[in-house]
Amino acid sequence: MKNSIRNFLILVVAIAPVSCLQENKKNIPAQELAFTKNNWRIENVDGSTDTLKVVDHQGKYAMFLEPSQKAYLNGKEFKNFQLEFHCNGQVPGLGFRVRDKENYEYLYLRMMMSGKKDALQYIPIYNGSLPWQLYNYPKYEGSAEYPRKEVAILPPFLENQLVHGKVSDKLLKVLEEEGIIFSEESFLDFPDETISYIYDPQSNKALLFEKREDGIVFLDISTWVHVKVEVIEDKMSVYVEDMDTPTFVVDNLKRDSNKGGISLYSNFGQVYFSDVSIREIESSNAPKQRDTKKMISPNYLTKWQISEPFAKDSVNFISQVDSLFDYKEKFKTVTADMDGLLNISRFYDDMNKTVALTCTIVSDSDRDVKLNFDYADHLVVLLNSEILFDGGMNFRPPPEKGMEGRVFVNDEQTVLKLSKGSNELTFVLSGDKRQKYNWGCVAKLEDLNGVSIE
Structure with a gap:
């Protein structure tokens, strides 16, 4: 993106x-x-x-x-x-x-x-x-x-107390001697190799820490x-x-x-x-800021027909989508932004629901074209009513999604087996049901040779 x-x-x-x-x-x-x-x-x-x-x-x-x-x-x-x-x-x-x-x-x-x-x-x-x-x-x-504020430097031999999970009584006592009070509910976490912290859910207090030659340094971000x-x-x-x-x-x-x-x-x-x-x-x-840097590749799928939101039946959703297509006049045209990103919350506010998005891809012959895409929170991709992809994050992204589930157009791929003439691409896209944060997608075709997007 x-x-x-x-x-x-x-x-x-x-x-x-x-x-x-x-x-x-x-x-x-x-x-x-x-x-x-x-x-x-x-x-x-x-x-x-x-x-x-x-x-x-x-x-x-x-x-x-x-x-x-x-x-x-x-x-x-x-x-x-x-x-x-x-x-x-x-x-x-x-x-x-x-x-x-x-x-x-x-x-x-x-x-x-x-x-x-x-x-x-x-x-x-x-x-x-x-x-x-x-x-x-x-x-x-x-x-x-x-900026960071150093609040304590503990001796290097306490490194063995820096273990992921519940903080040891020994570490809590040493911190208390330095005037730093954390509850017994506190834990240590290491989100990546460059960040280490202690967090107290009782007081919502956190300190970063890092290992240096002179000891273990605790840093206050507040x-x-x-x-x-x-x-x-x-x-x-x-x-x-x-x-x-x-x-x-x-x-x-x-x-x-x-x-x-x-x-x-x-x-x-x-x-x-x-x-x-x-x-x-x-x-x-004030100078105008818009310029040609913001134009995106024509390979992006930017124009879609979108259904009204519906409560997805996880078993019979294909028949739900087929029923929606019987009332295609209720779909409306929406356009992705200048990055090719389609943020559904621009159009609807009930993130517990699902929408169907469709666009037509016209090919001059039978051919295979790779589709690059990404999404949040759950997506089913269909081409001419055939399911090509069915995946979701359920707020906690699976490891293969990487980057905490952030949406990048090249994260997912599938092959579209296009028939000569018109092909209907459909995205069945569900919102973030738990946190009501993320509901959107981005998609582009790898090759437009012999292909047009309607």
């Missing part, structure tokens, strides 16, 4: 508005977004409102959010802007161009993933879904270096991080710690670029925000 400007004239034209924009940003003062009830509304995960909590945390005057809480900025909307803040917590997030609580652009920071390619995540939110498996690197996830986010038309630039050079740039924001609200989020733990300010960028001085 994965052309440059070709002539000097276009380049010259593009430079002038950028220079004008830089001057414009200098002249418009930033608005300090003070933590007052007039400015901010706190909302819980169930939609109820809560009290605005302002505290002194690690030397900063901060707004405190409980896990899964959101803070909405009252009465102000922005299209193009520069937002700056400090945050402290496991997974702080920013919503912008917010239309309502179910539809907005979203950026969040994975503090545990410092230095990795998925330390930052951008997702367009439609109908409340959070499709992180669909929008991934290199376009929609990026790297960032987050430190202040300086962030700046600049949004201009369909481009977002994210700065972390270094306010001069962006660490992550998204050139293709998915939702429309209309004005919308601002919100701050807490996911997977408590989060603090401080020093929040925003500077509006005048639309008349």
Whole structure:
């Protein structure tokens, strides 16, 4: 899921508005977004409102959010802007161009993933879904270096206590002697060869640790991080710690670029925000970002007919699909985005359901063509009513899916045995029934020789 400007004239034209924009940003003062009830509304995960909590945390005057809480900025909307803040917590997030609580652009920071390619995540939110498996690197996830605070150095001989699973009483006692309290429910985990951590589900507290020559160093990710986010038309630039050079740039924001609200989020733990300010960028001085880099190969299947959602019968779903085709007039045309990705939550909000997607492939002769594709959460592929593929993730992706189930067009392949003339390709696609996050697919033909897509 994965052309440059070709002539000097276009380049010259593009430079002038950028220079004008830089001057414009200098002249418009930033608005300090003070933590007052007039400015901010706190909302819980169930939609109820809560009290605005302002505290002194690690030397900063901060707004405190409980896990899964959101803070909405009252009465102000922005299209193009520069937002700056400090945050402290496991997974702080920013919503912008917010239309309502179910539809907005979203950026969040994975503090545990410092230095990795998925330390930052951008997702367009439609109908409340959070499709992180669909929008991934290199376009929609990026790297960032987050500061760490050393809280303890244990002697090297304790390395034998660093075993996956429940933390030993000995390690808990040694940590307690260092002033670090973890409950008996705590465990050690090693997601990959570069990340090791201890986690306490009782307090939702986590520390990273790493082995060095001087011992076993425990690192706290709950430190202040300086962030700046600049949004201009369909481009977002994210700065972390270094306010001069962006660490992550998204050139293709998915939702429309209309004005919308601002919100701050807490996911997977408590989060603090401080020093929040925003500077509006005048639309008349903002350069347009769209260019030919965003054109994709014609091999992608981008135009589909989609059914209304239905409850899939796991045994008799073929007859269900055949019945749907008897009412083809109820299907509607949908188009994949500029990456060829079809995010079903753009069209429907019930992720416990299934949809049927169809398109017609016309071949000038009998031939075999390889289809590359990927999906979330469960997919059945049919060609002319014959099942070619039937697979699913059930939230916990099987090992062969890799990359935590992220959707990449070359992850799956099947061969389409096309007949001369029209062939009906059908995807029967089910949503993420457990978490209601991911519901989408991407597909392309390896070869278009003698083949056309209708």
